[in-house]
Amino acid sequence: MQTDDLENELAALAGKGLLRQLRAMPECGARIRLADGRTVLNFSSNDYLGLAGDQRVKAGATAAVERLGCGARSSRLMAGDLELCELLEADLARLVGTEAALVFGSGFLANLGVMTVAAGRGDDIFADRLNHASLTDGMQLSGARWRRYRHKDVGHLASMLAKANRGRRVVVTDSIFSMDGDRAPLDELAEVAAARGAMLVVDEAHAIGVMGEAGGGLCREVGCKARPDVVVGTLSKALGGYGGFVGCSAAMRELMINRARSFIYSTGLPPACIGAARAAVAVLAAEPNMGERLLAKARLLRGLLAAGGLAVAALESQILPVHVGGNAEAVRLSQLLWDRGVLATAVRPPTVPDGTARLRLSVTLAHTDDELRVAAGTIVDVAREVGLV
Numbered sequence: 468m469q470t471d472d473l474e475n476e477l478a479a480l481a482g483k484g485l486l487r488q489l490r491a492m493p494e495c496g497a498r499i500r501l502a503d504g505r506t507v508l509n510f511s512s513n514d515y516l517g518l519a520g521d522q523r524v525k526a527g528a529t530a531a532v533e534r535l536g537c538g539a540r541s542s543r544l545m546a547g548d549l550e551l552c553e554l555l556e557a558d559l560a561r562l563v564g565t566e567a568a569l570v571f572g573s574g575f576l577a578n579l580g581v582m583t584v585a586a587g588r589g590d591d592i593f594a595d596r597l598n599h600a601s602l603t604d605g606m607q608l609s610g611a612r613w614r615r616y617r618h619k620d621v622g623h624l625a626s627m628l629a630k631a632n633r634g635r636r637v638v639v640t641d642s643i644f645s646m647d648g649d650r651a652p653l654d655e656l657a658e659v660a661a662a663r664g665a666m667l668v669v670d671e672a673h674a675i676g677v678m679g680e681a682g683g684g685l686c687r688e689v690g691c692k693a694r695p696d697v698v699v700g701t702l703s704k705a706l707g708g709y710g711g712f713v714g715c716s717a718a719m720r721e722l723m724i725n726r727a728r729s730f731i732y733s734t735g736l737p738p739a740c741i742g743a744a745r746a747a748v749a750v751l752a753a754e755p756n757m758g759e760r761l762l763a764k765a766r767l768l769r770g771l772l773a774a775g776g777l778a779v780a781a782l783e784s785q786i787l788p789v790h791v792g793g794n795a796e797a798v799r800l801s802q803l804l805w806d807r808g809v810l811a812t813a814v815r816p817p818t819v820p821d822g823t824a825r826l827r828l829s830v831t832l833a834h835t836d837d838e839l840r841v842a843a844g845t846i847v848d849v850a851r852e853v854g855l856v
């Protein structure tokens with residue numbers, strides 16, 4: 468590709484209001500102090516429990532670095548299989564309630580690994596239309612036939628399953644959808660999958676640490692009957708560090724060690740990330756009501772936005788979308804908010820469907836109630852100025 472082609476492609480993106488740009492910041496916690504002295508409240512962070520800056524988690528990372536150094540030095544199958552990583556896997560399996568767990572370099576790599584091992588040529592994958600991009604990429608890489616059912620539409624899934632190939636069948640869904648914050652109908656999905664002999668894969672990236680007993684995920688909520696064959700999680704959101712994992716049977720773990728290319732051909736997780744994740748899981752066990760406290764804060768913010776006239780959906784998680792529609796309009800709203808001290812990044816296609824650009828607000832335990840009030844007031848004021856309310 469010539470430079471001109473690259474520039475034309477960038478210009479085309481800009482023309483559609485779809486150009487994405489990085490914004491370097493001196494720090495990225497719940498409140499960001501800028502060089503000009505301003506403080507910006509961050510509502511685009513996935514550090515839901517504020518653990519990225521927690522002293523106990525930092526101490527876990529530091530101790531691991533002091534003992535083991537900065538890198539795993541090779542892939543797990545060569546010489547990078549740290550005992551500490553296997554201890555973390557035991558912690559994570561206990562957290563999500565599976566027989567075993569396997570750690571990957573990130574949640575994205577975990578999803579590539581799971582999907583490519585769960586299904587291959589001659590098999591069928593059925594995915595919710597709004598699943599995370601990493602699940603979509605994984606199923607495309609798998610070589611299986613894949614189809615997407617309408618968002619949370621179990622009837623649509625059932626009709627697709629009825630026409631499946633004779634090979635393996637896999638149903639895959641996010642538990643909390645990342646850009647809408649709504650919950651998958653896990654019990655019904657599990658029932659339909661079981662009736663057709665399909666494996667159920669549930670991505671709990673946004674639920675781990677927040678939902679379920681001691682933060683074990685939506686599948687571990689009291690009353691949830693779904694027992695997925697495979698649970699995917701990330702160490703990079705509520706757990707405050709970096710890395711991903713798959714909770715599964717011992718056999719699936721062994722098969723992924725042998726077949727998942729995103730596991731085999733990538734360096735093991737660095738000690739700092741392992742130490743941080745183990746400490747974060749210990750914090751969840753010591754403070755099992757963090758998720759509840761977080762959801763109470765999210766309820767407060769949602770109530771304030773609704774009272775200000777914004778059309779916000781019923782609260783199902785700590786993620787609150789504010790729908791705008793147009794790409795340029797969403798970017799403008801986000802910029803006006805930034806100028807007034809609120810970071811709420813605009814989310815546009817292809818991350819969300821065409822015509823549904825939005826601000827994705829995420830509440831964290833590190834936000835004080837006063838900060839939620841200030842942010843809600845600012846968001847409502849700016850929304851009025853641009854005619855959204």
Ligand SMILES: Cc1ncc(COP(=O)(O)O)c(C=O)c1O
Nearest residue numbers: 573574575599645672701703710
């Ligand atoms: C639902 C879902 N799955 C997986 C991932 C990827 O996780 P990671 O950031 O650890 O790569 C994300 C991250 O945005 C996500 O939202």
